Structures are given as C-alpha cells and as structure tokens.
Amino acid sequence: MEEDMYVPVFHYGGRICRNNDGDLDYLDGCVKRWDPVDIDLVCLPDLEQLLGDLGFRKYEKLLWRDLSVPDLEVVLHKLKSDAGINEMRGAIVNYNGPKEFHIYVVHVVDTPIPVEDFVDLEGSDSSDSYESAEDEAYKPPPPGHEDAN
Template identity: 40%
Template structure:
C-alpha cells in the first residue's frame, strides 16, 4: 500500500545562529508540492524540484525530522539516495503529519560584507568616474529617473584620424 506525502521545501534562506546560539533558518520561503508516493522519493527528484524553483545551485540540502527537539538536532544532510532512504524510513515511522521537510542552505556571495563596508569608497569612485565629463557640456535628462546611461543620440560625428584610409579588405582575402 502506497502512502502519499507532501514535500515541503524551505528555500532561498540561510542557517545562522541567533544571539542565544540557537540555529535558525532566515530569509527563506516555503513551497509545498503536490503529494508523492513516499516509496518513490529519490535524490534526483528532490534536486529537480529544487531546480524547478529557479535556482542553479545550493550549498547544502537537509531533510528535517519533525520529532526532534531543535532544528539543529533534526537536520540530516542529503548527498544522495542513501540519505533519502533514511528520510523515507523516518517519514513512514512518523505518522503525525503527511508532510516531509527539506531545507536548502544557499551560498552567500563572497565579498558582500566587504562591498557593504566600503560604501564611502564606492561613492568616491563614482565621483572620480564622473569627473571626466566636460563641465561645459549640455547634458539633458528626459526624466528624473536617470538610469545612469548616457545617450549618444545627438553626439557629433568625429572623422577618423588623418592618415587613416578605408580599404575594402574583402578583395584581399580568399575564402
């Protein structure tokens, strides 16, 4: 007899410790999928469901035992079908819910802290980059929502440097 269970994915977040040292999952979302046969749960299908959410990668995948006292003690890493069989066994033994829980720890972009702490330098760089503009130039903006791109629409034509000749190189080349 098959038993249908509902996969519940906690995704888009990260694990951190709060100020009391307790492991928590932050900035995540929850996605419930249609029921599936508990006997047919496999690593490949879990990974496919994850990729269908629009992600390309994750740092780690865990299944969660809801009978555990804490999040940390209930998390079990999933690296392949061996771990999904442990998930299946746990789910069959735990009849209190028809759901099973998967957590995804996402990679944090390296250097983000450095970028955020250097905001003053970043502002200085913008000023330096904009310093090349001719102060006498007439620059008009079509709206107050400047997207940072300059228009070349009305830029005057500049002839090529003297001594530069146009030649049809297609006659010189053979196919």
C-alpha cells in the first residue's frame, strides 16, 4: 500500500559532534535518499545492504532519528535488532511529517599500521634478494629422471 512507503535517508561519512551552540550535529557527511520502501517489510539486513551499496562493509553502529523531536541529542536511537526496527517503525508511522526515515552511520575507524612494521627497509641484506632465494630453493632433477606426466 502506498501509505506504507517511506524513503530511507542515510547520513554517512561524517561525524556526530557538538556545534558552536553546544547542540549535537552531524558534520562533514553525505546524504543518500533511496527509493521508497514498504516500512512494514524493512529489516536490519535490508538497511545493511543499502549501506553496502554505498561501499561500506563495516560500521560501528547505526542510529535512527525520531523526526518528531528537533533536538538531535535526544532523538538518536541505536538500531541493532528487530526490536529497534519496530521502535523506529512505530515512531515514523505516527509522525505527521515527510514519509521518510533517517539512518545515521557511525563508521569504524581503522588504525593504520606503519609500513615499517611489515618491511625492515634499513636491515635488509643483499643476500636476501629474490634471485638468490630462488636459486637456493631450486634443485635440478637428478640425471636420468623422467617426468611422470
């Protein structure tokens, strides 16, 4: 039914932080609006698929926003189970504003590993070259040996 169709809106690539007024805000992010979906059929794997379509395979957490309250600090709720989906569904169906629901993505921050941890550039020995290692490992077959193939 058309009245059950809502637009998923993803906020991603940014960060949640306090603005100059001390209120929470989502800064430096992107917004992606998807085609409307039947809100009664939305599940967490569907939302994760949409996130994957944006190129993200991992995330720290998903938050949904209750649009009926203007203050971001009290309206962001963790979305991690069917119970969270049901809570979100109830809030957005009872909201008299736009037929959309907003998901905020908190991204995993990977800690870079310095290249020096993988390759010892200072302590390499010329005898460790590719050619010498190959020559050492290769031994020709004994004379008179025939390949079974």
